[in-house]
Amino acid sequence: MPPAPLLSTIGFDADDTLWQNEQFFQLTERRFTALLADHAAPEHLSQRLLEAEKRNLRLYGFGVKGFTLSMIETAIEVTEGRAPSAVIAEILAAGREMLEHPVETLPGARETLETLAGRYRIVLVTKGDLFDQERKLAASGLGELFDAVEIVSDKTAATYERVFTRHGDGPARAMMIGNSLKSDVVPVLRAGGWGVHVPHDLTWALEHHDEPVNEPRYRKIAALAEVIDLVETIS
Amino acid sequence: MPPAPLLSTIGFDADDTLWQNEQFFQLTERRFTALLADHAAPEHLSQRLLEAEKRNLRLYGFGVKGFTLSMIETAIEVTEGRAPSAVIAEILAAGREMLEHPVETLPGARETLETLAGRYRIVLVTKGDLFDQERKLAASGLGELFDAVEIVSDKTAATYERVFTRHGDGPARAMMIGNSLKSDVVPVLRAGGWGVHVPHDLTWALEHHDEPVNEPRYRKIAALAEVIDLVETIS
Numbered sequence: 001m002p003p004a005p006l007l008s009t010i011g012f013d014a015d016d017t018l019w020q021n022e023q024f025f026q027l028t029e030r031r032f033t034a035l036l037a038d039h040a041a042p043e044h045l046s047q048r049l050l051e052a053e054k055r056n057l058r059l060y061g062f063g064v065k066g067f068t069l070s071m072i073e074t075a076i077e078v079t080e081g082r083a084p085s086a087v088i089a090e091i092l093a094a095g096r097e098m099l100e101h102p103v104e105t106l107p108g109a110r111e112t113l114e115t116l117a118g119r120y121r122i123v124l125v126t127k128g129d130l131f132d133q134e135r136k137l138a139a140s141g142l143g144e145l146f147d148a149v150e151i152v153s154d155k156t157a158a159t160y161e162r163v164f165t166r167h168g169d170g171p172a173r174a175m176m177i178g179n180s181l182k183s184d185v186v187p188v189l190r191a192g193g194w195g196v197h198v199p200h201d202l203t204w205a206l207e208h209h210d211e212p213v214n215e216p217r218y219r220k221i222a223a224l225a226e227v228i229d230l231v232e233t234i235s
Numbered sequence: 236m237p238p239a240p241l242l243s244t245i246g247f248d249a250d251d252t253l254w255q256n257e258q259f260f261q262l263t264e265r266r267f268t269a270l271l272a273d274h275a276a277p278e279h280l281s282q283r284l285l286e287a288e289k290r291n292l293r294l295y296g297f298g299v300k301g302f303t304l305s306m307i308e309t310a311i312e313v314t315e316g317r318a319p320s321a322v323i324a325e326i327l328a329a330g331r332e333m334l335e336h337p338v339e340t341l342p343g344a345r346e347t348l349e350t351l352a353g354r355y356r357i358v359l360v361t362k363g364d365l366f367d368q369e370r371k372l373a374a375s376g377l378g379e380l381f382d383a384v385e386i387v388s389d390k391t392a393a394t395y396e397r398v399f400t401r402h403g404d405g406p407a408r409a410m411m412i413g414n415s416l417k418s419d420v421v422p423v424l425r426a427g428g429w430g431v432h433v434p435h436d437l438t439w440a441l442e443h444h445d446e447p448v449n450e451p452r453y454r455k456i457a458a459l460a461e462v463i464d465l466v467e468t469i470s
Contacts, residue, residue, distance in 0.1 A: 059334040061366030065300040072307065073327055081320040085311045088323055092308055099294040130365040131296030131388045153366045 007194070007234055009168025010116055010227075011160070013178025014126035014133065017224070018113075019140055020104045022202040025067065028094045032071050035087050040078045049074045050205055057206075061153055063129030068095030099132055103139040106200075108225035113145040115228050123167045124149045125160075125176065127183065155183040157190040164193060175234075177227055182209035189215045194234065198224055242429070242469055244403025245351060245462075246395070248413025249361035249368065252459070253348075254375055255339045257437040260302065263329045267306050270322050275313045284309045285440055292441075296388055298364030303330030334367060338374040341435075343460035348380040350463050358402045359384045360395075360411065362418065390418040392425040399428060410469075412462055417444035424450045429469065433459055 015021035029049065033042035040048075052070040060066025071091045075083040116122055124146045126133050133151045137143050148167040152159050164174035175194035178184025185195035186209055194217045212218045219230060250256035264284065268277035275283075287305040295301025306326045310318040351357055359381045361368050368386045372378050383402040387394050399409035410429035413419025420430035421444055429452045447453045454465060 056331075059331055060300060061364075065295060065304060069300060069303060069327060069330070072323065076320045076324050076327075079320070081324065083320050083323075085314065085316040085318050085323075088307065088318075088320075089311050089316065092304065092311075095304070096291075096294055129296075130386065134388050151365065153369050 007120065007173055007175055007231060009121040009123060009164055009174040010231070011123045011125040011163065011174060011176040011188070012113070013176070013180065013184045014124055014136065015128065016179040016200040016202065017106070017177065017184070017198060018109045018124075018142060019106060019136065022200065022204055024098050024101055025204065026202060028067075028071075028098055031094050032075075032091060035090055036075060036078060036083075039083075045074065045078060048078055052077070054206065061129075062127050064095055064098045064132055065129060067098075068092065071095070099135075103136050105140055105142065106224060108223055109140075110142060110145075112224050112227055113142060116231070117145050117147075120231070121147045121168050123147060123163065125152065125155070125163055125184075126150075127152050127155050155180075155187055157187045160188045160191040160193060164191070175231070177224070179203060180207040180209075181211060182207045185209075185218065186212055189217055193217065194219065196221060196227060196230065198222075198227075242355065242408055242410055242466060244356040244358060244399055244409040245466070246358045246360040246398065246409060246411040246423070247348070248411070248415065248419045249359055249371065250363065251414040251435040251437065252341070252412065252419070252433060253344045253359075253377060254341060254371065257435065257439055259333050259336055260439065261437060263302075263306075263333055266329050267310075267326060270325055271310060271313060271318075274318075280309065280313060283313055287312070289441065296364070297362050299330055299333045299367055300364060302333075303327065306330070334370075338371050340375055340377065341459060343458055344375075345377060345380075347459050347462055348377060351466070352380050352382075355466070356382045356403050358382060358398065360387065360390070360398055360419075361385075362387050362390050390422055392422045395423045395426040395428060399426070410466070412459070414438060415442040415444075416446060417442045420444075420453065421447055424452055428452065429454065431456060431462060431465065433457075433462075 012018060033045045036045055052074045056070050072088055075087055130151050150163045160171050164171045168174050171191040171193035175196060176184055176188035177196040179198055179200040181197055185197045189195040189212055197220045247253060268280045271280055287309045291305050307323055310322055365386050385398045395406050399406045403409050406426040406428035410431060411419055411423035412431040414433055414435040416432055420432045424430040424447055432455045
């Protein structure tokens with residue numbers, strides 16, 4: 001019997017790995033700072049919003065609804081309770097629009113998944129709002145290419161241990177690919193898998209992390225399609 | 236070989252089946268109507284809030300964050316844009332408190348699960364906000380009693396088909412127990428399983444449904460612990 005291949009399962013992050021996401025948050029944040037331009041400078045508003053998001057993370061988790069609630073909270077704070085209802089209504093509308101925006105897949109997403117499907121078990125591992133992530137997956141048209149979909153509330157080493165044990169042969173024979181060093185790469189390395197970073201121009205401030213350059217199973221690629229050649233080198 | 240037992244897998248709903256939930260929504264709604272008492276009668280406010288929840292369901296899904304956003308939207312609507320910031324801030328605070336409230340398990344929940352665990356595969360099937368449901372499950376102390384946990388965005392016949400195929404032997408050998416006829420009972424009957432209704436005093440208006448009295452696999456019990464005897468009659 002030939003030895004089992006080293007790599008059996010490949011996990012993909014979704015937001016800003018397979019489709020655009022952060023750009024919608026940043027566009028909405030610009031709309032938010034414009035709405036409150038009479039009350040504070042954009043940088044100050046962004047700073048206060050980020051503080052609210054951080055503070056609320058343990059209650060709201062990740063996603064558009066929590067972001068909308070944090071924008072409303074910040075609007076009230078920075079205006080010292082004088083935010084007009086019209087501004088709050090605009091923020092609500094901006095949040096609803098984010099939840100309806102069309103999904104724009106990133107270059108190479110479909111081709112990469114199609115090439116790897118059948119040769120590896122392909123798992124989508126995405127964090128955030130269950131309802132919104134399911135909507136985006138359906139709208140992306142990529143759903144059929146995955147052997148499994150895991151929408152999780154956070155991405156830790158324990159998350160990858162669980163997901164790759166459930167859907168594969170454990171993290172040691174798994175690879176995770178994503179744009180966030182903090183969520184997609186570092187925890188899977190800690191769990192014993194390969195962690196592949198595909199940087200995106202826009203990455204949320206709370207997802208920043210130092211590059212794990214000394215980790216033997218860390219890889220960095222410039223574009224998603226490069227993963228096709230990369231897996232050949234370790235299979 | 237003896238014939239395989241008829242029933243192998245039991246699914247439990249969580250909110251208002253294993254622990255209190257709707258009472259927190261109703262308490263918060265009363266706080267909401269009190270906040271806006273100068274602007275409209277409580278019944279009118281509740282009606283408008285329900286309309287907003289219905290309208291937003293396709294965007295927000297189920298859960299506290301969507302409920303909070305719908306309360307804010309309703310406050311702005313009923314005041315024709317004159318809702319003071321202080322009211323909006325109070326609604327935000329009420330939403331955050333819901334996300335922190337201690338979990339109160341319902342009578343018989345732990346004992347029932349402990350009795351059935353090991354004899355059947357026990358699956359938690361709950362819909363709503365991923366992050367909040369995970370928090371409540373952890374806080375309930377019941378997590379260890381489940382063979383699997385499925386937090387889903389909606390509960391349809393297809394949901395139960397998928398969940399009971401993944402974690403059991405398909406819906407034909409599965410039972411689902413819950414307080415909502417619409418979400419816990421009727422769709423699992425449609426999928427071919429047993430559907431057991433445990434009514435709760437409080438059930439959300441959008442979860443109401445006629446009793447499926449002519450369905451042979453429909454059962455109704457007055458208290459959760461009755462399921463222990465019930466399963467004996469069909470195993």
